[in-house]
Amino acid sequence: MKFFSLKRTNKKIYDEDDNLQAEDEYVELNTEAGEPERSSKVIVRPFVMNDFSDIKPILDSLREGYTIALVNIKPLKDKDLVELKRAVNKLKKTCDAIEGDIAGFGDDYIVVTPSFASIYRAKGASNPLKEEIGE
Numbered sequence: 001m002k003f004f005s006l007k008r009t010n011k012k013i014y015d016e017d018d019n020l021q022a023e024d025e026y027v028e029l030n031t032e033a034g035e036p037e038r039s040s041k042v043i044v045r046p047f048v049m050n051d052f053s054d055i056k057p058i059l060d061s062l063r064e065g066y067t068i069a070l071v072n073i074k075p076l077k078d079k080d081l082v083e084l085k086r087a088v089n090k091l092k093k094t095c096d097a098i099e100g101d102i103a104g105f106g107d108d109y110i111v112v113t114p115s116f117a118s119i120y121r122a123k124g125a126s127n128p129l130k131e132e133i134g135e
Contacts, residue, residue, distance in 0.1 A: 051079075066114070071110040100112060
C-alpha cells in the first residue's frame with residue numbers, strides 16, 4: 001500500500017455564490033505578479049478627526065501594519081466629547097487587536113503605533129487625554 005500516493009477525484013460541489021455546480025479543481029496563484037511592491041519603510045501619517053466617521057481610514061492604515069498614526073482630535077473634542085470617547089475606545093480596541101500601542105500626545109493628539117513600535121512614557125507623567133474624556 002502506497003501511503004504517500006494521492007488520488008484526485010472529481011467531486012461535484014454546489015457553489016452558493018454562482019448557483020452552479022463546480023468541479024473540484026486547483027487554482028494556480030501567481031505570487032510574483034499582481035502584488036504591489038511593499039517597502040520596508042514605516043509611514044508616520046497625520047490624520048484629523050472631525051467626526052466619528054473619520055476613524056475608518058485611520059483603522060485601515062493601522063491594520064496594514066506599516067503606519068504610525070498621529071491623530072488630531074481637537075475638532076472632534078471641541079464638537080462632541082461623547083463621540084470623541086467612542087472614537088478613542090474604537091482606536092483602543094483596534095490597537096489591542098493588532099498588539100499596538102496608543103497614547104495621548106499633548107492635549108490635542110493621539111499617537112497609535114503598530115506592534116513593532118512602542119510609545120515612550122515618562123514615569124510619573126499623567127495623560128491629559130484620559131483626564132479630559134473622563135477615563
